[in-house]
Amino acid sequence: SGKEKWPRGEEKVWKEGMRDLDTDVSSITKSFVNHVQTSLARQPYNLDNLGAYQAAALSVRDNLLVNWNETALQYTRKAPKRAYYLSLEFLMGRTLDNALLNLGLKEKYAEGVKSLGFSMEDVLDQERDAALGNGGLGRLAACYLDSSASQELPLWGYGLRYKYGIFQQLISPAGDQLEAPDPWLDNQNPWELPRLDVAYEVRFYGHADRLNDGTPRAVWAGGQEVLAVAYDVMIPGCYTKTTNNLRLWESKPKRGFDLNSFNAGNYEGAVESSNSAAAITSVLYPNDHTTFGKELRLKQQYFWTAASLADILRRFKNIGKPITEFPEYVAIQLNDTHPTLAIPELMRILIDEEDQPWETAWKIVTNTFFYTNHTVLPEALEKWPVPLLEHVLPRHLQIIYDINLFFLQSVEKKFPGDRDRLARMSLIEEGFPKQVRMAFLACIGSRKVNGVAELHSDLVKTTILKDFVEFEGVSKFGNVTNGITPRRWLDQCNPELSALISRTLKVDKSVWLKELPRLEELLPLTEDAAFREEWAAIKQRNKERLAHHVQTTLGLTINTKAMFDVQIKRLHEYKRQTLNILGVIHRYLTLKNMSAEDKKKVNPRVVFFAGKAAPAYYIAKLTIRLIVNVARIINADPDTKDLLSLYFLPDYSVSLAEVLIPASDISQHISTAGTEASGTSNMKFCLNGGLLLGTVDGANIEIAEEVGESNVFFFGHLTPAVEDLRYQHTYHPVPIEEKCPALAHVLNQVSGGLFGDADVYEPLLNTIRQGDYYLLSDDFDSYIAALAMVDEAYLDQTEWVKKSIRTTAKMGKFSSDRAINEYAESYWNIEAQRIA
Numbered sequence: 001s002g003k004e005k006w007p008r009g010e011e012k013v014w015k016e017g018m019r020d021l022d023t024d025v026s027s028i029t030k031s032f033v034n035h036v037q038t039s040l041a042r043q044p045y046n047l048d049n050l051g052a053y054q055a056a057a058l059s060v061r062d063n064l065l066v067n068w069n070e071t072a073l074q075y076t077r078k079a080p081k082r083a084y085y086l087s088l089e090f091l092m093g094r095t096l097d098n099a100l101l102n103l104g105l106k107e108k109y110a111e112g113v114k115s116l117g118f119s120m121e122d123v124l125d126q127e128r129d130a131a132l133g134n135g136g137l138g139r140l141a142a143c144y145l146d147s148s149a150s151q152e153l154p155l156w157g158y159g160l161r162y163k164y165g166i167f168q169q170l171i172s173p174a175g176d177q178l179e180a181p182d183p184w185l186d187n188q189n190p191w192e193l194p195r196l197d198v199a200y201e202v203r204f205y206g207h208a209d210r211l212n213d214g215t216p217r218a219v220w221a222g223g224q225e226v227l228a229v230a231y232d233v234m235i236p237g238c239y240t241k242t243t244n245n246l247r248l249w250e251s252k253p254k255r256g257f258d259l260n261s262f263n264a265g266n267y268e269g270a271v272e273s274s275n276s277a278a279a280i281t282s283v284l285y286p287n288d289h290t291t292f293g294k295e296l297r298l299k300q301q302y303f304w305t306a307a308s309l310a311d312i313l314r315r316f317k318n319i320g321k322p323i324t325e326f327p328e329y330v331a332i333q334l335n336d337t338h339p340t341l342a343i344p345e346l347m348r349i350l351i352d353e354e355d356q357p358w359e360t361a362w363k364i365v366t367n368t369f370f371y372t373n374h375t376v377l378p379e380a381l382e383k384w385p386v387p388l389l390e391h392v393l394p395r396h397l398q399i400i401y402d403i404n405l406f407f408l409q410s411v412e413k414k415f416p417g418d419r420d421r422l423a424r425m426s427l428i429e430e431g432f433p434k435q436v437r438m439a440f441l442a443c444i445g446s447r448k449v450n451g452v453a454e455l456h457s458d459l460v461k462t463t464i465l466k467d468f469v470e471f472e473g474v475s476k477f478g479n480v481t482n483g484i485t486p487r488r489w490l491d492q493c494n495p496e497l498s499a500l501i502s503r504t505l506k507v508d509k510s511v512w513l514k515e516l517p518r519l520e521e522l523l524p525l526t527e528d529a530a531f532r533e534e535w536a537a538i539k540q541r542n543k544e545r546l547a548h549h550v551q552t553t554l555g556l557t558i559n560t561k562a563m564f565d566v567q568i569k570r571l572h573e574y575k576r577q578t579l580n581i582l583g584v585i586h587r588y589l590t591l592k593n594m595s596a597e598d599k600k601k602v603n604p605r606v607v608f609f610a611g612k613a614a615p616a617y618y619i620a621k622l623t624i625r626l627i628v629n630v631a632r633i634i635n636a637d638p639d640t641k642d643l644l645s646l647y648f649l650p651d652y653s654v655s656l657a658e659v660l661i662p663a664s665d666i667s668q669h670i671s672t673a674g675t676e677a678s679g680t681s682n683m684k685f686c687l688n689g690g691l692l693l694g695t696v697d698g699a700n701i702e703i704a705e706e707v708g709e710s711n712v713f714f715f716g717h718l719t720p721a722v723e724d725l726r727y728q729h730t731y732h733p734v735p736i737e738e739k740c741p742a743l744a745h746v747l748n749q750v751s752g753g754l755f756g757d758a759d760v761y762e763p764l765l766n767t768i769r770q771g772d773y774y775l776l777s778d779d780f781d782s783y784i785a786a787l788a789m790v791d792e793a794y795l796d797q798t799e800w801v802k803k804s805i806r807t808t809a810k811m812g813k814f815s816s817d818r819a820i821n822e823y824a825e826s827y828w829n830i831e832a833q834r835i836a
């Protein structure tokens with residue numbers, strides 16, 4: 001009768017056959033050699049580093065699988081409430097090193113691999129990054145997976161298995177960004193388990209006909225059906241058996257190809273539908289903070305939410321509870337508005353397939369979903385054209401219209417006759433075409449809404465969702481300040497610092513890495529000269545490690561005696577890399593005019609940039625070009641090159657960040673106030689003892705609250721001033737020459753061709769001369785003053801190192817463990833499960 005006994009046959013025989021965890025070097029080498037021989041079908045004598053990486057990965061994977069199976073089994077048996085993190089992006093980076101550290105097996109594997117003739121470092125270096133994300137939002141999702149497993153929380157991620165991740169960035173000799181595809185799966189991916197048995201059909205197009213039988217039901221039929229196939233990625237917790245799952249969907253044609261066309265000799269036609277099915281998960285959209293409006297993007301979003309919901313629902317049904325109890329077993333987190341179609345999709349399932357009344361369905365939905373907003377930039381708020389939705393998802397559009405109707409009726413009841421309010425709050429924005437406002441849909445369809453840092457969460461409540469706060473009450477709107485995992489962003493990327501901390505605290509890292517506020521115990525050591533020396537020596541070796549990396553990959557020699565000043569993030573006008581490069585030019589011009597005597601007092605500085613620009617973002621690409629060409633000139637200028645040099649490191653990635661971050665003395669987080677929702681790299685730098693130069697924005701504010709304002713370098717106008725300043729720019733513009741002569745001088749040098757291409761940069765410079773939406777001319781003078789304060793502070797190395805230690809010591813709050821526990825307790829209501 002369907003249900004079979006487990007295990008089949010004799011339990012004893014099964015148990016004897018089960019693989020144990022590797023705990024000693026000899027079982028590790030044995031499993032490594034076995035994989036070389038069988039899984040890889042290779043001979044020991046010609047095994048290269050890539051083969052060694054693959055064998056090591058397969059062997060580690062076996063260990064993860066033991067824990068992963070046990071975790072899944074216990075979740076199934078105990079049926080606790082589970083949380084699901086729906087994110088279109090998971091920026092995982094490399095896995096092997098992280099898995100070894102979380103398992104506590106790194107030393108033993110290193111020893112085993114060495115005895116077989118390989119170096120662990122070379123082996124680790126073979127792995128390609130899993131780069132299924134653009135930036136902060138995708139990396140946050142990866143940190144949250146690490147933390148949920150480490151905190152033993154029953155959480156799964158759901159995303160898409162893009163065949164191509166974020167593009168590879170090449171920089172032409174002229175300084176132009178070129179994009180190349182990222183075929184990250186070409187060498188096989190040992191970290192994924194194809195689950196060809198876990199597959200769902202997903203429909204697009206067709207027609208939706210209401211039954212009009214007194215129920216809200218409709219039938220959606222016709223159109224195209226594609227298959228979603230699951231690939232599972234194991235997510236090991238740190239020093240725990242808990243190993244969670246990230247399920248990524250791949251699209252496939254429902255049938256291989258169309259036999260009728262094939263038989264009629266129409267071979268292209270025969271594979272057309274199979275190509276269009278495969279296209280859905282072929283590539284990650286590389287845009288950042290702009291909307292797409294593209295049919296394929298909409299299909300990605302629906303394909304992923306439909307498959308994920310079907311999977312979640314099937315798992316819930318196995319528990320055997322009535323559907324009305326769904327929210328007691330399931331919490332679904334919407335990472336930004338990208339998965340918002342899950343709201344009408346769950347309504348569709350409950351109404352059309354489960355035959356639930358509208359009110360019951362809506363109650364289930366609004367108790368299941370939670371929505372995190374990651375930006376208040378207007379151009380980044382998702383809207384889908386009504387005609388496109390009607391074409392691709394006709395039933396969902398009907399449901400959205402119904403949700404809107406009931407919603408506006410309740411608004412009208414609370415604010416009778418307030419027509420402006422109804423227009424402002426409608427899910428449908430009037431216009432040609434009409435558009436569905438996804439943030440509003442996510443908001444009203446969710447139990448709670450949150451921003452990602454205090455300032456940002458306040459801005460969400462007072463700007464984009466103000467009307468909704470007035471209508472639904474403020475308690476629905478909260479804040480969860482972002483966090484980062486200290487496993488990857490300290491233990492893995494900065495092993496020497498991690499070891500120093502363990503030695504000093506006299507606590508094993510398995511403890512403090514999961515109780516990060518314990519770093520505070522470092523504070524008294526600021527007064528210990530020997531400790532400071534060790535601290536500084538580690539920073540110095542990390543700088544040399546970075547210099548070595550740049551030497552071997554780019555052939556450039558870097559002055560490791562200089563201060564390392566780093567800005568690494570997506571290129572965007574609001575993040576103001578332009579302010580930084582104009583500041584560099586200002587410094588260069590100042591140095592050029594200095595006497596030899598004065599130059600002796602100047603501390604040398606090396607400025608690093610890295611980051612990708614969206615392929616169609618012209619101004620961001622021009623900024624890269626300017627940086628590269630300024631570097632070309634100043635790095636070759638004998639007058640100044642010992643005191644100032646500049647590098648744009650191509651193809652920024654998680655792995656490159658792991659080398660750059662521990663090497664930084666100062667990092668820049670200089671967005672226009674109120675524009676950067678949180679930022680997370682700011683936390684990573686500070687955790688590694690780098691000081692912060694930034695604006696009063698996002699999580700910079702909370703970092704300063706923790707480490708103390710005297711340990712950060714703040715500058716620039718505050719958020720409340722921004723609106724007024726923009727108004728001034730528009731209605732009472734003052735020429736830059738008058739307002740900020742220092743900036744005008746720098747702009748004129750660029751226009752004058754000091755860095756070549758006199759005309760090329762005009763469109764970029766004009767964004768500042770005209771309108772200056774991101775307020776560079778308002779903040780330039782205070783920025784230059786802040787840079788001078790950094791110089792000044794760096795001269796007193798003792799005090800600088802104290803600031804560095806204090807900074808690390810006070811970063812406990814920014815562990816993603818703290819953040820994930822806030823979600824678990826105050827949002828999802830899920831509990832830790834000990835896996836025995």
Ligand code: F58
Binds near residue numbers: 138290698
């Ligand atoms: C980022 N958003 C925020 N979006 O900009 C950053 O301040 C914050 O720290 C981070 O989220 C985590 O909360 C972000 O990275 C994207 O990359 C989207 C990708 C898809 C299209 C829209 C932007």
